[in-house]
Amino acid sequence: MQTSHEQFRDLAWKSGLAATHQRQVIYEAVMAAPGHYSPEQIYAAVRRQTPSISLATIYNNLRLFVEHGLLREVSPRTSTLLVEGNLEPHHHLVCTRCKAVQDIEGDFINYKKLSRQAPRGFDLTQPLVEVFGLCRRCSAEK
Amino acid sequence: MQTSHEQFRDLAWKSGLAATHQRQVIYEAVMAAPGHYSPEQIYAAVRRQTPSISLATIYNNLRLFVEHGLLREVSPRTSTLLVEGNLEPHHHLVCTRCKAVQDIEGDFINYKKLSRQAPRGFDLTQPLVEVFGLCRRCSAEK
DNA sequence: TTCTTGGATGAGAATCATTATAATCCAGGA
DNA sequence: TCCTGGATTATAATGATTCTCATCCAAGAA
Structure with missing residues (x-):
């Protein structure tokens, strides 16, 4: 060992x-x-x-x-506060490298499974998610 | 009007x-x-x-x-960098109020639908998500 | 093993985003 | 129109993170 x-x-x-x-x-x-x-x-x-x-x-x-992938950043954070006026439920796609955020449409969350996994007391009314990945530019530069 | x-x-x-x-x-x-x-x-x-x-x-x-819900914060940000050593794919549950982060297990993402919605060139190998909500304490205080 | 050197480290200054302070200022009710 | 508490302004203060640069050391070469 x-x-x-x-x-x-x-x-x-x-x-x-x-x-x-x-x-x-x-x-x-x-x-x-x-x-x-x-x-x-x-x-x-x-x-x-x-x-x-x-x-x-x-x-x-x-x-x-x-x-180098030895550790993971828990929550890729944009450097500054960002607000939006679009209150319709929608999700965000975040580039873990350059932190750019874009909207993403569509229903790809299984809410039943999700709420089954959430701890008791956690309020998931209107669950919004952020999906992490690499934007086109960053994935090309890699 | x-x-x-x-x-x-x-x-x-x-x-x-x-x-x-x-x-x-x-x-x-x-x-x-x-x-x-x-x-x-x-x-x-x-x-x-x-x-x-x-x-x-x-x-x-x-x-x-x-x-007051007139605007939405794009990406609820913790005040400081957080890292973790757990490299196994898993997701995070984030309280939009106090910014506490906890791990959440389970497979509640429809990857097929998700990748269909993602823009061309966006790299979604290993899509990790953050789910927003209110933790037990914050949802009680509300 | 010792030598060499480019990358790594340490101390503290600098920067950037955000919040606090305290003196006006003004929206909205009387 | 007048009052009053909350809102605004300018600026200082804070907190997290990055930068600078002099010194140090890991790791390959001899």
Whole structure:
């Protein structure tokens, strides 16, 4: 059985990333337990083992890990607030790379299955969804 | 037929909001054409008619309009980046009010219908979705 | 093993979006 | 028309994230 150090070195090598000590501990902090973590949370956890680490290093490497598919961004966020006047129920297609948002029509959600899976008390009246993918330009550039 | 001014005064009255000149022009700027608009874009458009308006007023009123259902927020955004190590395809349930994110299992997407609706060139390999609603706590507080 | 070098890191400044503050201002009821 | 509480303005403050640049180190070469 591989140690977690070896696992990371392996992944880093496959992604063409240098296996630095900082990257190791950041990666292990995220993988230690399932969950959604913010840069500040990871910073706090990692500093216990590596007090000299910089917050900028956390940000740099999280971005790198997400780009290389070692981690997933929980909720691809546009840089600014966006509002729309179209109140008709409709969905959005979001490019995970450039964050562009376009409307998408159509009924592709099985509401019965969805509400069966939702936790008790979660209000799904008018469930709107965002579908993630790569827009034409970004998928061409890749 | 109602003028757009009358339409807004009507909506404002129904929502219990004072119908100020600023609110009028902000609302009309968003409704002028279908699309997704940022506060800065709206600010730029509105300043042409009302040069003295403040950016803070744009932000205040967009938030107010969204809260009262006159406008919709395109993409409810968490305040900070969140990453996860779980790379298995799974979806997220997001509270539009407090922005809390939880995992949701299950296969409630009709991928065939979805890809039929997506524009040409949009890469939907591994389509992940976020479903919006109100978490138990927020739907109780409402 | 040591050497070399380009990429990685650390500290803090800078930037960007958004919110808070406090002094006017005005919509709408009396 | 007059009052009053909420709305607006200008600007400062905040919080998240990125940038800058001097220093450091991982990893291939010798």
